[in-house]
Amino acid sequence: xxxxxxxxxxxxxxxxxxxxxxxxxxxxxxxxxxxxxxxxxxxxxxxxxxxxxxxxxxxxxxxxxxxxxxxxxxxxxxxxxxxxxxxxxxxxxxxxxxxxxxxxxxxxxxxxxxxxxxxxxxxxxxxxxxxxxxxxxxxxxxxxxxxxxxxxxxxxxxxxxxxxxxxxxxxxxxxxxxxxxxxxxxxxxxxxxxxxxxxxxxxxxxxxxxxxxxxxxxxxxxxxxxxxxxxxxxxxxxxxxxxxxxxxxxxxxxxxxxxxxxxxxxxxxxxxxxxxxxxxxxxxxxxxxxxxxxxxxxxxxxxxxxxxxxxxxxxxxxxxxxxxxxxxxxxxxxxxxxxxxxxxxxxxxxxxxxxxxxxxxxxxxxxxxxxxxxxxxxxxxxxxxxxxxxxxxxxxxxxxxxxxxxxxxxxxxxxxxxxxxxxxxxxxxxxxxxxxxxxxxxxx
Amino acid sequence: xxxxxxxxxxxxxxxxxxxxxxxxxxxxxxxxxxxxxxxxxxxxxxxxxxxxxxxxxxxxxxxxxxxxxxxxxxxxxxxxxxxxxxxxxxxxxxxxxxxxxxxxxxxxxxxxxxxxxxxxxxxxxxxxxxxxxxxxxxxxxxxxxxxxxxxxxxxxxxxxxxxxxxxxxxxxxxxxxxxxxxxxxxxxxxxxxxxxxxxxxxxxxxxxxxxxxxxxxxxxxxxxxxxxxxxxxxxxxxxxxxxxxxxxxxxxxxxxxxxxxxxxxxxxxxxxxxxxxxxxxxxxxxxxxxxxxxxxxxxxxxxxxxxxxxxxxxxxxxxxxxxxxxxxxxxxxxxxxxxxxxxxxxxxxxxxxxxxxxxxxxxxxxxxxxxxxxxxxxxxxxxxxxxxxxxxxxxxxxxxxxxxxxxxxxxxxxxxxxxxxxxxxxxxxxxxxxxxxxxxxxxx
Numbered sequence: 001x002x003x004x005x006x007x008x009x010x011x012x013x014x015x016x017x018x019x020x021x022x023x024x025x026x027x028x029x030x031x032x033x034x035x036x037x038x039x040x041x042x043x044x045x046x047x048x049x050x051x052x053x054x055x056x057x058x059x060x061x062x063x064x065x066x067x068x069x070x071x072x073x074x075x076x077x078x079x080x081x082x083x084x085x086x087x088x089x090x091x092x093x094x095x096x097x098x099x100x101x102x103x104x105x106x107x108x109x110x111x112x113x114x115x116x117x118x119x120x121x122x123x124x125x126x127x128x129x130x131x132x133x134x135x136x137x138x139x140x141x142x143x144x145x146x147x148x149x150x151x152x153x154x155x156x157x158x159x160x161x162x163x164x165x166x167x168x169x170x171x172x173x174x175x176x177x178x179x180x181x182x183x184x185x186x187x188x189x190x191x192x193x194x195x196x197x198x199x200x201x202x203x204x205x206x207x208x209x210x211x212x213x214x215x216x217x218x219x220x221x222x223x224x225x226x227x228x229x230x231x232x233x234x235x236x237x238x239x240x241x242x243x244x245x246x247x248x249x250x251x252x253x254x255x256x257x258x259x260x261x262x263x264x265x266x267x268x269x270x271x272x273x274x275x276x277x278x279x280x281x282x283x284x285x286x287x288x289x290x291x292x293x294x295x296x297x298x299x300x301x302x303x304x305x306x307x308x309x310x311x312x313x314x315x316x317x318x319x320x321x322x323x324x325x326x327x328x329x330x331x332x333x334x335x336x337x338x339x340x341x342x343x344x345x346x347x348x349x350x351x352x353x354x355x356x357x358x359x360x361x362x363x364x365x366x367x368x369x370x371x372x373x374x375x376x377x378x379x380x381x382x383x384x385x386x387x388x389x390x391x392x393x394x395x396x397x398x399x400x401x402x403x404x405x406x407x408x409x410x411x412x413x414x415x416x417x418x419x420x421x422x423x424x425x426x427x428x429x430x431x432x433x434x435x436x437x438x439x440x441x442x443x444x
Numbered sequence: 445x446x447x448x449x450x451x452x453x454x455x456x457x458x459x460x461x462x463x464x465x466x467x468x469x470x471x472x473x474x475x476x477x478x479x480x481x482x483x484x485x486x487x488x489x490x491x492x493x494x495x496x497x498x499x500x501x502x503x504x505x506x507x508x509x510x511x512x513x514x515x516x517x518x519x520x521x522x523x524x525x526x527x528x529x530x531x532x533x534x535x536x537x538x539x540x541x542x543x544x545x546x547x548x549x550x551x552x553x554x555x556x557x558x559x560x561x562x563x564x565x566x567x568x569x570x571x572x573x574x575x576x577x578x579x580x581x582x583x584x585x586x587x588x589x590x591x592x593x594x595x596x597x598x599x600x601x602x603x604x605x606x607x608x609x610x611x612x613x614x615x616x617x618x619x620x621x622x623x624x625x626x627x628x629x630x631x632x633x634x635x636x637x638x639x640x641x642x643x644x645x646x647x648x649x650x651x652x653x654x655x656x657x658x659x660x661x662x663x664x665x666x667x668x669x670x671x672x673x674x675x676x677x678x679x680x681x682x683x684x685x686x687x688x689x690x691x692x693x694x695x696x697x698x699x700x701x702x703x704x705x706x707x708x709x710x711x712x713x714x715x716x717x718x719x720x721x722x723x724x725x726x727x728x729x730x731x732x733x734x735x736x737x738x739x740x741x742x743x744x745x746x747x748x749x750x751x752x753x754x755x756x757x758x759x760x761x762x763x764x765x766x767x768x769x770x771x772x773x774x775x776x777x778x779x780x781x782x783x784x785x786x787x788x789x790x791x792x793x794x795x796x797x798x799x800x801x802x803x804x805x806x807x808x809x810x811x812x813x814x815x816x817x818x819x820x821x822x823x824x825x826x827x828x829x830x831x832x833x834x835x836x837x838x839x840x841x842x843x844x845x846x847x848x849x850x851x852x853x854x855x856x857x858x859x860x861x862x863x864x865x866x867x868x869x870x871x872x873x874x875x876x877x878x879x880x881x882x883x884x885x886x887x888x
Contacts, residue, residue, distance in 0.1 A: 027645070029662055153628075180624050216687065217687060220684035239683050243686075244661075247661065253698070257772075260772060266773055270794055274801055277798065281766060282805075282806070285762065285809065289758070299754065307740075308753075309739055310739045312757065313739065314732040317869070318725060318732060328699060328701075329699075329702075330710065332698060333710035338711065350714055354721065357718055358722050365729060
């Protein structure tokens with residue numbers, strides 16, 4: 001069932017037993033969409049669902065919708081639903097609340113659950129510990145395949161998508177992994193230690209989520225275990241959570257480069273959009289004022305050769321474009337881990353070479369254009385040389401600014417564009433108008 | 445084993461039996477990295493590997509490296525390796541070759557394999573058919589759990605990561621899906637039709653890969669089946685391939701917006717970078733020439749009030765920034781499917797409102813700045829009004845340009861930035877200098 005009306009009708013008109021039996025046929029994502037179309041009190045629908053399914057809905061709901069959904073239920077029912085939720089999604093829910101609201105939910109949980117959730121909440125939300133779930137299946141090396149299957153049968157579908165079963169020693173230290181398919185194709189009395197893979201790639205609990213996503217991209221895993229510094233397994237991270245993270249990190253880089261808040265949505269409010277964009281435009285205004293200040297130094301020169309004003313946008317614009325090319329490449333390179341300490345010097349040299357070659361080409365074209373437009377060879381020389389110099393400055397600053405910002409701990413995507421534009425505008429005008437001032441006698 | 449030297453040493457010094465037994469402990473990605481560090485003839489290493497593992501290496505290798513790796517082996521061995529490869533990765537390999545090279549590889553395959561590969565090659569590489577693998581496990585509704593387990597045992601680890609088992613009728617039409625874990629926890633005589641999920645989300649074979657990745661993002665699946673228009677199952681797409689696609693599509697958008705070829709790499713060659721960037725800079729030069737032409741219309745006015753030249757970069761720069769904010773939001777919105785036919789009018793209205801409000805704020809700030817800088821109220825009015833008008837133009841063009849380009853079938857990320865900059869530059873200068881010309885008597 002994917003059709004929204006069909007889903008709503010099914011829930012409204014079926015007895016509880018039928019719902020219980022067939023609810024697995026409705027994907028929680030489709031159910032949430034259908035619920036969004038229901039104009040009446042959502043509890044009419046939600047009350048007819050089993051706890052496990054409501055917990056699934058909360059798992060799949062957007063972080064900022066989870067609490068609203070949960071709040072519809074009585075305190076008593078809330079506790080039951082929470083105990084069925086995935087730990088990582090519950091922590092995401094709690095992460096959107098203030099301390100009072102958090103405590104209100106936590107008081108409904110049993111001691112063991114509270115302890116687990118408090119530990120999870122203590123991790124940085126953008127670290128492996130902050131995104132992991134604690135529902136995983138672990139067995140011992142000395143277990144047999146048959147024992148493992150029996151154990152799996154006793155487990156409710158509570159554990160997150162167990163494609164891998166983790167093998168631990170008595171101290172819960174991770175020893176190996178057995179893919180679920182290996183369990184099926186092995187004879188019942190096979191020992192786990194004979195079929196487990198020992199070389200297991202895991203994420204330390206404090207690893208940054210961006211690095212975690214690099215592991216998934218590199219190896220194509222469905223899930224990886226998270227371990228503490230003793231090698232004890234604490235949880236697992238599954239690929240669906242990583243896709244969400246990748247999408248967020250992408251949008252963040254792209255938006256920050258353009259001066260947008262990463263939370264801004266196409267369908268957001270006007271006020272939200274103003275808050276996202278106006279501050280960055282005001283910062284850019286400071287940049288623009290610096291550029292204007294540079295131009296104003298040469299007003300005497302411009303008054304004598306007005307054609308300089310005509311060519312000003314060209315110098316600044318092309319410098320800005322070339323700078324943003326290098327900048328975008330470097331920001332992306334940093335994000336996907338392509339830039340290391342060893343290859344930095346080589347990349348800078350390469351960018352300088354590109355600046356020189358592109359600068360020579362564009363300088364020549366613009367120089368010839370300037371010569372014919374103004375009818376002065378000297379003018380062509382001035383604009384062509386300014387273009388060459390600004391293109392070199394553009395690639396150097398497009399490289400250096402993000403690298404240096406990263407070194408001092410500022411997100412390069414956030415602030416680089418402003419700095420690079422300032423450099424190419426100010427120096428571009430300075431080269432162009434300064435050169436014109438020096439060569440004034442040949443230009444008039 | 446992850447350490448490169450350790451891996452190389454193990455292969456060089458172990459007898460074939462030991463390698464065969466322990467090779468599973470080395471992840472193909474780590475092996476490829478180690479091989480990259482081996483200075484001697486790679487065949488010394490590769491010859492000691494079983495065919496299945498070489499096929500795995502080819503599966504994990506970058507598309508453009510697959511053929512080089514395969515070419516190292518004798519024709520005879522190539523055929524054996526190819527028969528062990530995943531069909532989707534084999535098609536990716538063939539996709540990088542010209543027809544002669546393709547035929548050379550195809551001649552080594554048996555008739556059945558050739559037919560399969562030719563069908564796969566006939567799909568658009570960016571469609572569901574072009575990215576799917578044909579190795580999946582299908583069973584019948586009337587099978588029992590026990591029969592299914594026996595069937596799984598007869599299958600080599602040839603099928604792609606079978607977390608789901610697909611249920612088909614006699615005509616191979618998809619009827620349902622059984623998660624692998626359900627097989628394990630059910631009693632042996634359970635009928636498949638009693639445990640299968642019937643509501644199954646699949647991708648039509650001609651669906652665009654970007655839409656396929658939206659399905660994965662929405663539902664968090666590990667794999668989805670690909671079907672033809674009769675509902676017959678043709679293959680599956682797994683989440684690891686989708687992550688690769690997301691990364692590519694995202695980099696493409698980001699790079700194209702900045703005027704970079706999506707293939708450019710941080711560690712690429714200077715020549716490659718010039719080829720990627722220079723054409724776009726030349727296109728932008730045409731834009732810049734249009735802006736210059738606009739300015740040149742008002743050279744008389746500038747000659748009388750040189751301060752206009754000082755403020756020119758501000759009008760164009762701020763318009764460009766505001767335009768790129770809207771543009772980036774819209775491009776990302778198109779990519780993640782947030783923009784639909786129904787919400788387009790609302791988004792345009794919202795962008796206009798943002799343009800007006802941000803324009804009023806910045807116009808006021810710049811107007812006051814202009815007043816104090818030049819000491820003329822009229823000058824402040826001219827620059828402030830030009831700023832307001834250009835900010836409105838910026839948000840409108842930042843919205844309209846990508847939407848219209850998409851409508852005529854051009855990738856909005858590729859060409860939008862040039863058009864938006866042209867509009868904001870040309871109209872920005874036109875408003876500012878035109879208004880100044882009209883109000884000249886108050887400005888002198």
